[in-house]
Amino acid sequence: MKFPKSYTLKEISQIIQSKYIGEDNFSITGMNEIHVVEKGDIVFVDHPKYYDKALNSKATTILINKEVTCPEGKALLISNDPFRDFNILTTYFKPFVPASSTIAESAKIGEGTVIQPNTFVGNNVSIGKNCVVHSNVAIYDNCVIGNNVTIHAGSVLGADAFYYKNRPEGFDKLRSGGRVVLEDNVDIGALCTIDKGVTGDTTIGKGTKLDNQVHVGHDTVIGEKCLIASQTGIAGCVIIEDEVTLWGQVGTNSGITIGKKAVIMGQTGVTKSVPGGKSYFGTPIEESREKLKQLAYIKKIPEIIKKVEK
Secondary structure (H helix, E strand, C coil): CEEEEEEEHHHHHHHHCCEEECCCCCEEEEECCHHHCCCCEEEEECCHHHHHHHHCCCCCEEEECCCCCCCCCCEEEECCCHHHHHHHHHHHHCCCCCCCCCECCCCEECCCCEECCCCEECCCCEECCCCEECCCCEECCCCEECCCCEECCCCEEEECCCCEEEECCEEEECCCCCEEEECCCCEECCCCEEECCCCCEEEECCCCEECCCCEECCCCEECCCCEECCCCEECCCCEECCCCEECCCCEECCCCEECCCCEECCCCEECCCECCCCEEECCCCEEHHHHHHHHHHHHCHHHHHHHHHC
């Protein structure tokens, strides 16, 4: 998430009421999660296990729960609860704005686009030319939709990320301030759910097609010309490269990469990153030929046991 203008370290510290280490006028231009941070961003860290990763990331301001040595060229915001204060910043820069109409006045809708009845289009949504958005679709604030996109009935774009911190009093949600971006010629089936990024974008690339009842988690990036079949669940922060095929009821772990032109057969659990150009099957995932050989051997076990018993 980029801020509307550059803020100083002192200004940000005043928003969250924190101490800081660095020059008062140290420039901060945005905030992001660790996997998408850039120079000028704030990243938060609240566990010693991840201190080094955060301190050595591209982020130049680290929101942290302990005073540590500040790396050269960076600044620290010292907080007793970085998770809470990251939420405060998200709410400050991307507050929830209640809708005043079914299609927000600030929404931009391109020439030739058809919006069917009972569809909600939120604040600052951008929809390109020659799109068809069917009935009962919900498009949350700030979503960006390209040209020639079709979204079928009942789909939801831009719901919050499924991201919680377990506290003694219950689960505390990390607030979502990102967007959903659909590029040109994307088709979204009925009853799909595409969560917005926590601070960045959940992106579906040009020409990709989603079947009905597909879920895409926060900050996931799906490449161009992918095919994703029904009842597939894609976790957050996944990278799916171009021309990948996911058949029905595939599920993925978060933070993994599926390589270009990979084919994932139905009901596979993608538990780790896999290279492109190959076919995969099973849980845990393996190349499909190897997995199918294993299943063939398993079928022979009763026959082998009978021979041994004789």
